[in-house]
Amino acid sequence: MTSTLDENIALVLHKIDDLRLEPFPVSEPKDGEVLIEMQSVGICGSDVHYWKWGAIGDFIVRAPMVLGHESSGKVIKVGPNVKNLKEGDRVTIEPGVPCRRCDFCKTGRYNLCPDVVFLATPPVHGSIARYHTHAADFCFKLPDHVSYEEGAFCEPLSVGVHACRRAGVTIGSKVLITGAGPIGLVSMLAAKAMGADTVIMTDISQSRLDFAKKIGASHVILADKDAQKTAQIVIETLGCMPNISIECSGAESSIQTTFYGTISGGVVVLVGLGRPLASLPIVNAAVREIDIRGVFRYANCYPAALSLIASGRIDVKPLITHRFKINESVQAFEMAESGQAIKVMIQCGNEVQH
Ligand code: NAD
Ligand code: ZN
Numbered sequence: 203m204t205s206t207l208d209e210n211i212a213l214v215l216h217k218i219d220d221l222r223l224e225p226f227p228v229s230e231p232k233d234g235e236v237l238i239e240m241q242s243v244g245i246c247g248s249d250v251h252y253w254k255w256g257a258i259g260d261f262i263v264r265a266p267m268v269l270g271h272e273s274s275g276k277v278i279k280v281g282p283n284v285k286n287l288k289e290g291d292r293v294t295i296e297p298g299v300p301c302r303r304c305d306f307c308k309t310g311r312y313n314l315c316p317d318v319v320f321l322a323t324p325p326v327h328g329s330i331a332r333y334h335t336h337a338a339d340f341c342f343k344l345p346d347h348v349s350y351e352e353g354a355f356c357e358p359l360s361v362g363v364h365a366c367r368r369a370g371v372t373i374g375s376k377v378l379i380t381g382a383g384p385i386g387l388v389s390m391l392a393a394k395a396m397g398a399d400t401v402i403m404t405d406i407s408q409s410r411l412d413f414a415k416k417i418g419a420s421h422v423i424l425a426d427k428d429a430q431k432t433a434q435i436v437i438e439t440l441g442c443m444p445n446i447s448i449e450c451s452g453a454e455s456s457i458q459t460t461f462y463g464t465i466s467g468g469v470v471v472l473v474g475l476g477r478p479l480a481s482l483p484i485v486n487a488a489v490r491e492i493d494i495r496g497v498f499r500y501a502n503c504y505p506a507a508l509s510l511i512a513s514g515r516i517d518v519k520p521l522i523t524h525r526f527k528i529n530e531s532v533q534a535f536e537m538a539e540s541g542q543a544i545k546v547m548i549q550c551g552n553e554v555q556h
Contacts, residue, residue: 207227207228207230207333209332210225210226210227210228210331210333211223211225211226211331212268212327212330212331213268213269213270213331214226214266214269215252215253215266215267215268215269216266218253218254218255218256219253219254221253221269221531221532221535223528223529223531226268226327226331228331228333228334228335229335230279230281230335231279231280231281231284231335232281232335233281233282233283234281234283234338235281235284235335235336235337235338236277236279236281236284236287236293236335236336236341237277237278237280237281237335238275238278238293238295238333238334238335238336239277239278239332240273240274240275240329240331240332240334241273241274241275241276241292241353241550241551241553241555242273242275242349242350242351242353242547242549242550242556243270243271243272243273243274243330243547243550244272244273244351244354244355244357244358244522244545244546244547244548245270245272245534245535245538245545245546245547245548246271246272246357246358247383247384247385248271248322248323249269249270249322249328249538250535250538252267252269252322252324253269253535253539254539257324259475259478261323262324263324264324264325267324267325267326267328268322268327268328268329268330268331269322269328269330270321270322270328270329270330270331270548271320271321271322271323271328271357272297272354272355272357272358273294273295273297273329273330273334273357274292274293274294274295274344274350274353274354274356275293275295275329275334275350275551276290276292276293276551276553277289277290277291277292277293277341278290278333280338284338285338286338286339286341286343287338287343291341292343292344292350292353293341293342293343293344293353294341294342294353294354294356294357294504295321295329295340295341296340296341296356296360297320297321297322297340297357298312298319298320298321298340298499299318299319299320299337299340300312300313300315300317300318301318304316304317310501310502311501312502313498313500314498314501320499330528330531330548330550331550332528332550332551342356342504342505342508344508345512347512348508348511349554349555349556350554350555350556351522351547351555351556352518352519352556353508354547355388355511355518355522355545358385358388358545359388359391359392359510359511359516359518360500360503360504360507361385361388361389361473361497361499361500361503362385362388362389362390362391362392362393363392363500363503363506363507363510364503365389365392365448365450365471365473365497366389366393366396366448367503368471368495368496368497369446369469369495370446371392371393371396371397371398372396372398373397373399374397374399375393375396375397375398375399375446376398376399376400376440376442376443376444376445376446377390377393377398377400377401377402377444377446377447378402378403378436378444378446378447378448378459378460378464379393379401379404379419379447379448379450380403380404380405380447380448380451380453380457380460380474381404381405381449381450381451381474382404382405382407382410382411382413382414382422382450383410383450383451384521384545385450385473385474386403386405386414386448386450386451387413387414387521388518388521389448389473390403390414390418390419391417391418391516393446393448394418395510395515395516398446400420400421400440400444401419401420402419402421402422402423402436402439402440402444403419403421403422403423404422404423404424404425404432404436404456404459405424405425405451406424406425406453408424411424416520417521421439421440423435423439425455427455428455429455429456429458429462430459432455432456432463433462433463436459436463437463442465443464443465443468444464444465444468445464445465445468445469446464446468446469446471447459447460447463447464447468447469447470447471448470448471449470449471449472449474450473450474451474452474452476452477453474453476454476454477454480454481454482456474457474457480457482458481458483461482461483461486461487461492461494462483462486464492466490466491466492467490468493469493469494469495470492470493470494471494471495471497472494472495472496472497473497519556521544521545522544522547522556523542523543523545523546524538524545524546525546525548525549525555525556526546526548526549527549528548528549528550534546534548
């Protein structure tokens with residue numbers, strides 16, 4: 203062990219409601235890996251969920267686990283056979299490393315790889331730490347003018363890019379996005395960057411809708427409890443039915459709204475993950491040939507997300523509402539849980555973050 207590795211600390215979830223910043227081992231970079239001095243890590247809803255509930259579906263925290271997977275940092279050591287990076291490179295870290303050998307990996311849909319190792323998904327440790335070792339081919343070099351925080355934002359933005367690609371968003375698309383949390387917001391930004399003509403968003407929180415409008419949503423609508431009524435308001439506001447709906451809340455009534463609201467022959471993509479079973483107007487969707495498509499994270503989206511940020515076509519900075527140092531990580535999680543923040547960033551290193 204070098205002195206650097208000895209100094210590592212990480213934010214470890216021991217059990218529900220028990221987060222501790224403590225010394226943590228980190229491995230020397232092996233073949234194809236790099237050792238990264240972590241800089242910015244964003245807090246995702248899933249990190250908060252593991253902290254408060256100890257599980258997401260079948261992923262159960264059974265042993266202490268480091269949280270965090272929206273991250274960027276500086277390469278400080280390069281393992282054998284790394285060709286794409288060198289010491290000193292600033293990188294954004296794609297958190298899911300697949301097997302690279304199965305049919306899903308070979309056909310490019312590596313997000314579906316059954317053996318993917320994804321940061322902060324039990325039992326895999328995450329990246330809220332001073333140091334982290336990662337596969338070099340899942341690190342992307344940041345241009346000088348892209349900040350570490352923007353680098354970390356490539357993670358949620360990749361979800362938005364993938365959702366829009368799955369939906370077939372293109373020039374002139376009229377898009378409904380239900381849910382104006384961070385994922386709904388990045389999907390809206392991605393849809394506009396990919397040429398959407400109009401993006402209309404719903405939420406049950408007026409403050410979230412006000413924020414969405416401020417950063418570029420064409421229209422915002424407070425969702426009614428009655429899904430059909432919400433769909434009707436969407437159609438009246440747009441003057442037509444959206445041809446694409448991107449569901450980003452996981453709420454049953456909201457999924458219903460996307461089914462009722464989308465034009466015949468259109469596409470609904472399901473990003474939000476709510477209860478495992480939902481009651482949906484499935485015959486309505488069937489007889490109107492609505493294509494219903496799933497979304498699981500992303501594949502091959504980091505380069506596009508990074509280029510959208512680097513070129514200025516997407517500005518993610520307004521979404522970063524709170525910042526904390528790594529030693530204030532528990533307060534950072536409390537802020538993320540409060541619902542007052544859009545994106546909370548943890549500063550793990552000492553370099554300029556934004
Ligand atoms: P979030 O909780 O911050 O945002 C959800 C938003 O939906 C909130 O603003 C909430 O007020 C709103 N909402 C709740 N009920 C609603 C309703 N009936 N109608 C309209 N809006 C409603 O979460 P987030 O981080 O933005 O993530 C959104 C969803 O996407 C979550 O379910 C998350 O698990 C899921 N997610 C899925 C993937 C994937 O790969 N499929 C990746 C990341 C996140
Ligand atoms: Zn695979």
